[in-house]
Amino acid sequence: MFDDESSPRRSAGSSTKPGSQSALRRRNELRVTEQLLRGGPATQAELSRLTGLSTATVSNIVKSMQQAGLVTLTATTSSGRRAHSVRYIGDSSIAAGIDFGRSHVRVVLANRSYQVVAERQIPLPLGHDATVGIAAAAKLLDELLVEGGISRSSLVGAGAGIPGPIDRRTGKVIQGAILPEWVGINLHERLKSALELPVFIENDANLGALAQITWGAYSAVPNLVFVKIGTGIGAGLIVNGSLYSGSIGVTGEIGHLTINESGLICRCGNRGCLETVASTATMIQLLSRDKSHPMDAEDIVRHAKAGDSTTLRVLEDAGTAVGRALATISNLMSPDVIVIGGPLATLGELLLSPIRRGLLRHAVPVVGENTTLATSSLGPRSEALGAVSLVFQSDPAKQTT
Amino acid sequence: MFDDESSPRRSAGSSTKPGSQSALRRRNELRVTEQLLRGGPATQAELSRLTGLSTATVSNIVKSMQQAGLVTLTATTSSGRRAHSVRYIGDSSIAAGIDFGRSHVRVVLANRSYQVVAERQIPLPLGHDATVGIAAAAKLLDELLVEGGISRSSLVGAGAGIPGPIDRRTGKVIQGAILPEWVGINLHERLKSALELPVFIENDANLGALAQITWGAYSAVPNLVFVKIGTGIGAGLIVNGSLYSGSIGVTGEIGHLTINESGLICRCGNRGCLETVASTATMIQLLSRDKSHPMDAEDIVRHAKAGDSTTLRVLEDAGTAVGRALATISNLMSPDVIVIGGPLATLGELLLSPIRRGLLRHAVPVVGENTTLATSSLGPRSEALGAVSLVFQSDPAKQTT
Structure with missing residues (x-):
C-alpha cells in the first residue's frame, strides 16, 4: 500500500x-x-x-x-x-521496518544497500491494543536512532506489518486479524501521526513474501508464495515479480480455506478452515491437553527435534492439511517456489515432508512436480525486512532526488 | 510504454x-x-x-x-x-480464432477493430484425434476466407484454444485434458505447419478470460476470473490487466480442487475434485439415471428454465460446490469480478444464485462481499474470440509497422 x-x-x-x-x-x-x-x-x-x-x-x-x-x-x-x-555520494537514507505481532514488536533500521544498521524486538502483553503497540514501536525506533547515532532526518519512511488483513482502500485493519483489538483502526493514519514519517502498511505474510524476493534467496523468481504458519495462517503472493494486492488488498487468505465442511468454528465465522486444523495455536491446544503448563511454538520445535512421537504426529496432520491448501494455490497459480515461514520454519524437513506429501497428493501432477518447496532462511526478521523493502520500493525516484 | x-x-x-x-x-x-x-x-x-x-x-x-x-x-x-x-480502424489485418472442443471446432475471423468478419462451427465426432481436428480447422479457415473474399495475406496469425492444460515450456497438451486423444501432441507445431501462419495456443478457460477483457464488458477490470463450467471445469485468471500463466502455463485448475476427500475418483487421478460433483458431465450422469436417452447440457438448461425440480436441485448442489471453489479463489486473489461461462451460462440467476450462496458461505466476508459475480455475455463464441485477442496481443507493435 x-x-x-x-x-x-x-x-x-x-x-x-x-x-x-x-x-x-x-x-x-x-x-x-x-x-x-x-x-x-x-x-x-x-x-x-x-x-x-x-x-x-x-x-x-x-x-x-x-x-x-x-x-x-x-x-x-x-x-x-x-x-x-x-x-x-550515495545517500544516507534509512528505512524503518516494523513488525507488529500478537505479543511483540520488532523494529529494524536498514540502509538502501539493504544492510541492517540497528534492530531490536521487545515483548508486548497478549491482547494489547493498538495504542500500546504503536507507542512501543515509536519509542523503540527513537532508541535505535539514538543508539546507532542515526539522524532522524535520514529516515525516509517506515513500513509496518500486522498479522491480519488490511483494506487497502481505507488503510483499516479488517475483522479476522490475529490482533482482534486492532480491528477497525486506521493503522496508516495512526502510525503516520505517531512517527511523523511517510508510512506504508501491509499484511505480515505479504511482507514475508516481499522479503523473500528482496532480502532472501529468490530475487529472480517471478511467481512465489510465502506461507506464514503461526497463530494464524496466511500467504503472500508474488506475481510476475511484484507483490500482488488484488482488488481490495486482502489476498492469500489460505488460513480460511475450508478443509472440513463440518469442522471447528473458525474466528472468521466459517467452519473447518485450515487454521482450525493446522495453526500453531491448534497444535499447541492439541499438545497441551494433558500438560499442566501450556506449550508454545518453541516447545513444538524442541520436542519435534528430539523425536517426540506425539509432536511429530501433530506436525504430520497439520503439515498434510497445509500441503492440501498449497495444492489449491498451486493448481490455481502454478508458482515457481513456495516458501514456508513462521516459528516452525527452523524444523526444515520435519515440517516440509508432511507438507510436501499433502501438496503432491492434491495437486495436478504436472503442477505439484514443478513447484519448489522450501523453508524461509530469514527467520523471525522476515516481516520487518519486508517492511523495509516496502519503503524503498514505494517510490525510489522520489526518495533519491 | x-x-x-x-x-x-x-x-x-x-x-x-x-x-x-x-x-x-x-x-x-x-x-x-x-x-x-x-x-x-x-x-x-x-x-x-x-x-x-x-x-x-x-x-x-x-x-x-x-x-x-x-x-x-x-x-x-x-x-x-x-x-x-x-x-x-487503422489497418486491415485479420486474425483467426480457433476453438477446439470435445465434439466441435469453431473458427472466427476478426479484424483489429475487434469486429467478427466471418464465423462458423462444425461438429466433430466424440473421441476424434488431433489430426482430424486440425485438418477440419484448416479446411474451415480456408472456406471462410473464400466466402468472405478475404485475402490470405491479410491473416496475421491464428490463435487456438483446447479444453485442457498446455505446458507453455513445450507447447504440448498435458494429461488431464478433456480431449484425452490429444495428450502429448505438440499442438503449436502441428497447427503451425497445417496453417502456415504464426500460431498462439492457450487453454480454453484462459481464452475465455482474455475475451472478457477484450470483447466483453470488463475492459477496465484489473483482476478477473473466468470460470468455464462444462464437461470439465477450469478457470482463466486476469491479473493486473493481463492473462496470468504462472511458471509452467497450467493455472486456474479449480476443477481439481478437493471438495470431498473420499469422493469419486477424478480423471486427474485424485478423489472428490470439484469436477466430480459439479461438471455438466456429472450433472448429466445424475439426471440421466432413470432416462432411456442420456441428456445433454441443453436439456439441463431447458428443464431448469421450465422449473423442473430435480434439475434445479442438481444445479443447486453443483452451484454451491462451484461457489465454494470460487470462495477459495477469492480468498487467495481477491478478484474484482468472476464471470461464469460454458453452456449453462444462459441460465443467468438460476445458475448464479447457488454459486453466490456457496461463495458467500465460504469466503472471508470482506472478500465475498466485494466480488462481483456474473454470467458471460459472449456465449459459445468466447473461446474463439479470446483466441483472436491472443493473436492481436502477441506483438501489436510488430504487426502494425
Whole structure:
C-alpha cells in the first residue's frame, strides 16, 4: 500500500502522471542517478552522451542534485579541457521496518544497500491494543536512532506489518486479524501521526513474501508464495515479480480455506478452515491437553527435534492439511517456489515432508512436480525486512532526488 | 510504454531526444494505440485509467487520431453515463480464432477493430484425434476466407484454444485434458505447419478470460476470473490487466480442487475434485439415471428454465460446490469480478444464485462481499474470440509497422 495513494492505478489526475512534465523531469533525474551508480563518476559531457539527455538538461539536474547533497563536483580535465567530475555520494537514507505481532514488536533500521544498521524486538502483553503497540514501536525506533547515532532526518519512511488483513482502500485493519483489538483502526493514519514519517502498511505474510524476493534467496523468481504458519495462517503472493494486492488488498487468505465442511468454528465465522486444523495455536491446544503448563511454538520445535512421537504426529496432520491448501494455490497459480515461514520454519524437513506429501497428493501432477518447496532462511526478521523493502520500493525516484 | 530506456539511449544527436516534448507526445500516442490494439474498444475515461495519461491528454490524442482516420467514435454508456467508445480502424489485418472442443471446432475471423468478419462451427465426432481436428480447422479457415473474399495475406496469425492444460515450456497438451486423444501432441507445431501462419495456443478457460477483457464488458477490470463450467471445469485468471500463466502455463485448475476427500475418483487421478460433483458431465450422469436417452447440457438448461425440480436441485448442489471453489479463489486473489461461462451460462440467476450462496458461505466476508459475480455475455463464441485477442496481443507493435 503506497503512502497517501492507496490505488496507484487510479491516480491519473495526480501530479506524477507518467506523461507530465514533472514525471519527465523525474525520469531524467533517475536516469542520471542510475548512470552515476552504474558507471561511476563522470563529467557532465559524458553524462549527456551516456544518458542521451541534452547537456543543458544534465546541467540542470546535476545542479539540483548537488544542492540536495547527492553529488559532489571535483575539478578534472577531460579531453584536455577543464571540466568537473560528478560523483554520486550515495545517500544516507534509512528505512524503518516494523513488525507488529500478537505479543511483540520488532523494529529494524536498514540502509538502501539493504544492510541492517540497528534492530531490536521487545515483548508486548497478549491482547494489547493498538495504542500500546504503536507507542512501543515509536519509542523503540527513537532508541535505535539514538543508539546507532542515526539522524532522524535520514529516515525516509517506515513500513509496518500486522498479522491480519488490511483494506487497502481505507488503510483499516479488517475483522479476522490475529490482533482482534486492532480491528477497525486506521493503522496508516495512526502510525503516520505517531512517527511523523511517510508510512506504508501491509499484511505480515505479504511482507514475508516481499522479503523473500528482496532480502532472501529468490530475487529472480517471478511467481512465489510465502506461507506464514503461526497463530494464524496466511500467504503472500508474488506475481510476475511484484507483490500482488488484488482488488481490495486482502489476498492469500489460505488460513480460511475450508478443509472440513463440518469442522471447528473458525474466528472468521466459517467452519473447518485450515487454521482450525493446522495453526500453531491448534497444535499447541492439541499438545497441551494433558500438560499442566501450556506449550508454545518453541516447545513444538524442541520436542519435534528430539523425536517426540506425539509432536511429530501433530506436525504430520497439520503439515498434510497445509500441503492440501498449497495444492489449491498451486493448481490455481502454478508458482515457481513456495516458501514456508513462521516459528516452525527452523524444523526444515520435519515440517516440509508432511507438507510436501499433502501438496503432491492434491495437486495436478504436472503442477505439484514443478513447484519448489522450501523453508524461509530469514527467520523471525522476515516481516520487518519486508517492511523495509516496502519503503524503498514505494517510490525510489522520489526518495533519491 | 513510456520507457525511455529501451533504445534511444545513445541517440543524443537525433531530433527525437527521449526527453523532448515531441518524443513525449509520440510516446503518449503510441501508448493509446497499443491499449486499443491490445485491449479492444474503450471509452476515453477507460483509456485514461488504463494508460495512466490524463483525460485531457487522451482527449487530444483521440481527436488527432480521429482526424487521421485511425479511430472511430460510437456512442455508448459507461457506468450509466453517456460516453463514446473509441475503436481502432487503422489497418486491415485479420486474425483467426480457433476453438477446439470435445465434439466441435469453431473458427472466427476478426479484424483489429475487434469486429467478427466471418464465423462458423462444425461438429466433430466424440473421441476424434488431433489430426482430424486440425485438418477440419484448416479446411474451415480456408472456406471462410473464400466466402468472405478475404485475402490470405491479410491473416496475421491464428490463435487456438483446447479444453485442457498446455505446458507453455513445450507447447504440448498435458494429461488431464478433456480431449484425452490429444495428450502429448505438440499442438503449436502441428497447427503451425497445417496453417502456415504464426500460431498462439492457450487453454480454453484462459481464452475465455482474455475475451472478457477484450470483447466483453470488463475492459477496465484489473483482476478477473473466468470460470468455464462444462464437461470439465477450469478457470482463466486476469491479473493486473493481463492473462496470468504462472511458471509452467497450467493455472486456474479449480476443477481439481478437493471438495470431498473420499469422493469419486477424478480423471486427474485424485478423489472428490470439484469436477466430480459439479461438471455438466456429472450433472448429466445424475439426471440421466432413470432416462432411456442420456441428456445433454441443453436439456439441463431447458428443464431448469421450465422449473423442473430435480434439475434445479442438481444445479443447486453443483452451484454451491462451484461457489465454494470460487470462495477459495477469492480468498487467495481477491478478484474484482468472476464471470461464469460454458453452456449453462444462459441460465443467468438460476445458475448464479447457488454459486453466490456457496461463495458467500465460504469466503472471508470482506472478500465475498466485494466480488462481483456474473454470467458471460459472449456465449459459445468466447473461446474463439479470446483466441483472436491472443493473436492481436502477441506483438501489436510488430504487426502494425
